[in-house]
Amino acid sequence: MGKKRNILVLLVLLALLALPGGCKGKEEAPGEIPVEAEGPAPEEPAVPEEEPETEVPEEVPPQEVQQEETAPQGINPLTGRRIREEAAVRRPVGVMVNNLKAAMPQSGLAQADIVYETLVEGGITRLYAVFQDFDAPKIGPVRSARHYYLDFAAEHDALYVHYGLSPQARTAIKERKAPSLNGLSYLDEILCFRDRARKAPHDKYTSQQGIMAAWEKVGYRKEPDREGKFLFSPEGPTAGAAAGRVDLGYSNYAKPWFTFDKESGTYLRFQYGAPQIDKETGGQLAYENVLVQFAGMWTIKGDAAGRMDMELTGTGQGWHISNGFAVPITWSRKSRQDPTLFFLADGRPLVMREGKTWINVFPKNRKDMVRFEP
Template structure:
């Protein structure tokens, strides 16, 4: 803001009376402009911190993220998902809190998608059980959803009294006529809840059950290595990888399900058209072998033991160890100091990868 002040300066008024009768000469006064600077007043704007209303919310034990508190103590649901090229694209798996992947016969993998609060009217394709997938269910005290299974799987279900919903003997899933069998079976939330009730299985978590994961927004990895890509070459048929997205701070999932490795590899959920992304990646190294004398070449693996692995989050990777003492206890993960692994809240992908193929496990 400027003020203008006019100051009249009288430079001189001279009067001449020189006897020749000349007129008086009067000089005009000069106007000088003076500018006075006045500092501008800046109004301070007070920042208002956004308040999130968590009324009726509680941390999801599978992700650490807040969800409706009325589902926190419910038993999770885990569904065996087909992951062969004829089954792609899958649907409803983007909503899973945790997804396991490991080998079955023929060099292909199968998924086990775990939901604290299962939703949706189409999830699948649902596929047959393998006995070691039951340990993934026991990791969360989860209901096990499948369609059929190997002889070893049915034997384990009986011996371990695993709470399972089998689409071979119930209406927990339906057939989609537009998809080719055996990759045409899909579960729904309503069907799962209906058959669950009919079976009379416990709906609440065992109070003595210890959660598999520990979460915190403030974690400090011990001597992490910068890793932007991890490649899991399961077999000549199945090649998977994750790329780190620094802007979103999560990992995008890719896979090739053919020998020629054609296409973009983006792992898409048909229901949303979105690529699968995860906040945490756990690679659990385990001994895997073919069952001797099994005509189908089925696999077995040792999950009731201790082993090594890796944890990736926010573009960094650290070595870890893991331990599972019994079927009914969850697999626990530990850092290099032997302390329980603390993870960032979010969705987790767990790849159980063969120890005899660690040369095919690459970090970039």
């Protein structure tokens, strides 16, 4: 009986195992594996969610660099350097600036690309400052025009901004149909303003905003009619007469000089025994190039004020001073409307160093008053 009972119990257990519900608990266990696998599942999309966050800032800098590289730029015909394209394709502007000791310190010259200096009556000099890309809020003091400064303006197809004019300048502007902006006219309040801290006649100034407003009022052409007359390279001369200092004795009154600053590679301007400073920047005027152009000059016969005239066409001699060296040059100009061309002694065109230039148109009968020191 005991053996039969054991067999019966074994059969009952086997029958229970064969029932459909008998394995339910064991069949659900494998079903828990996906549930356990879902635990780290949110971490899988977390990886791609983090990747875009790191990729976005990595993509921004290349876009910004690309915008800078493709920003419109042009070449300044007065310096050979890059400037805004809008300014590069606009004709330049020149301003007649007072250069008397009582007018110091002047304003705005630091933004000029080229400055012409030559004699007017009484042994004094005046400046014609030429601007291409500028935003100067104050330029001056502005003084009256002289007819031969129209030749400097024509060199670059530039406007001539002035306050008043000589009889000869009035005639020349009319005959040559020169683009002048005269502050001593209906343009006064548009073009100029008075600095009440200065005494007349050293109190009249202009600005970039005033020049552009007067230009718009008059309606002169804004597109240049010629390319820049200068040739440039980054280096400049590497040999020549030593020119650590350049003295220019225009007269007993006007005795400016330049000294070469090796650190900046520029010529620093001095006059009246002191550095020539731009009041608006507080910095000394500095130039990569100094040109000396010798020209015939004389007092106009019968002119009560002793006004002058000069020969700025034909040919002549001069100096190019840069990088601590002075190199002899020649110049040639066909007519007063053509640009003056400069050449080396062997006839090759002069190539100047990229940057700003001060041009001294100097009396040829005083050549020995241009002196160099190492």
